[in-house]
Amino acid sequence: MQDKEGTASGTRIAVELNSVKGFFFDTINTLSAPVDKRILQDALDQCAFYNDLLSKTVPGSDVHRINNAAGKPVQISAHTARIIEVALDIGRQSKGALNIALEPLIRLWDVRAQNPRVPKESEIQEAMRGSDLSLIELDGQTIRVPEDMSVDLGGIAKGYIADRIADYLRSRGVNSALLNLGGNVVTVGKRPDGQLWSIGLQSPEGLSGVEYFAVVSSSDNSVVTSGVYERGFDLDGVRYHHILDPRSGYPVSNGVVSVTAIGSESLMADALTTAMFVLGKNAGEQLAARYGYQCVFRMADGSISYTDGLSIKLLA
Numbered sequence: 070m071q072d073k074e075g076t077a078s079g080t081r082i083a084v085e086l087n088s089v090k091g092f093f094f095d096t097i098n099t100l101s102a103p104v105d106k107r108i109l110q111d112a113l114d115q116c117a118f119y120n121d122l123l124s125k126t127v128p129g130s131d132v133h134r135i136n137n138a139a140g141k142p143v144q145i146s147a148h149t150a151r152i153i154e155v156a157l158d159i160g161r162q163s164k165g166a167l168n169i170a171l172e173p174l175i176r177l178w179d180v181r182a183q184n185p186r187v188p189k190e191s192e193i194q195e196a197m198r199g200s201d202l203s204l205i206e207l208d209g210q211t212i213r214v215p216e217d218m219s220v221d222l223g224g225i226a227k228g229y230i231a232d233r234i235a236d237y238l239r240s241r242g243v244n245s246a247l248l249n250l251g252g253n254v255v256t257v258g259k260r261p262d263g264q265l266w267s268i269g270l271q272s273p274e275g276l277s278g279v280e281y282f283a284v285v286s287s288s289d290n291s292v293v294t295s296g297v298y299e300r301g302f303d304l305d306g307v308r309y310h311h312i313l314d315p316r317s318g319y320p321v322s323n324g325v326v327s328v329t330a331i332g333s334e335s336l337m338a339d340a341l342t343t344a345m346f347v348l349g350k351n352a353g354e355q356l357a358a359r360y361g362y363q364c365v366f367r368m369a370d371g372s373i374s375y376t377d378g379l380s381i382k383l384l385a
């Protein structure tokens with residue numbers, strides 16, 4: 070229980086979970102914990118700060134300044150520097166599957182648009198020029214990106230923010246919480262009744278009934294899922310979704326419908342899910358293992374595979 074100052078009293082009483090919801094980063098974020106709602110609201114308020122720091126469309130954000138610096142060095146916050154450091158590392162380790170310099174291509178496809186369209190091949194080729202990650206120079210909190218390049222942290226920022234919100238809640242004495250930032254789930258401690266948290270992995274068919282295909286048990290951990298069903302559009306029977314293959318310039322089409330990464334840091338798990346999606350099952354599983362993360366792949370033929378030893382219950 071929490072007193073009014075938000076310090077932990079240490080007693081475990083049967084308490085109800087309170088929840089707050091907010092729409093940031095183009096998605097619904099839900100924070101739940103057996104504490105006063107004001108603490109959760111304070112945590113949610115921090116999402117606005119991170120949105121204004123990391124969104125490429127907010128003038129003055131770190132990412133906006135990077136993308137408008139015309140090749141000059143830019144000073145960025147330690148938050149942004151850390152996210153980009155991990156992005157560049159996983160970018161290299163995944164042979165460019167995770168590529169934060171794919172921004173022009175992401176903008177071209179614009180799968181969230183009101184009337185999305187399939188771009189012309191020539192437009193795709195043009196947008197892919199200037200996506201060479203090795204040209205980005207990051208030195209501490211100074212970054213230099215060539216003039217004809219721009220970055221998009223959409224594939225990893227939410228993971229980092231989820232980690233920071235969990236830290237914030239811990240600093241306010243919260244020892245039990247469940248955070249869900251649009252599929253980036255972080256658990257703080259165990260459930261108020263002392264059990265592990267159960268995290269449902271959303272079914273691709275979720276839209277039409279079956280909500281989850283599996284449940285993963287978690288405590289002080291991160292469970293991050295990316296799926297083709299999340300954002301995208303259908304045209305002439307083809308699904309065009311939001312994870313793009315940097316090699317082809319088209320939405321990934323390798324039979325993967327959802328990828329989950331499980332491990333201590335949500336930033337890492339988020340970066341890995343996007344990379345693993347592009348790499349496909351075998352290379353994706355190897356990448357996760359290299360970083361000590363567990364994973365679940367769900368394929369279009371309905372098959373499910375996961376890391377040995379993962380605490381998972383299949384429902385479908």
Ligand code: ADP
Nearest residue numbers: 166167168169175223224295299311312313343
């Ligand atoms: P979400 O939780 O929004 O589904 P993901 O972690 O699945 O996010 O990342 C998808 C987002 O990452 C896209 O909306 C786009 O902004 C960006 N993106 C798409 N393809 C890539 C890629 N190959 N490398 C890096 N970022 C990408």
Ligand code: MG
Nearest residue numbers: 224339342343
């Ligand atoms: Mg991701």
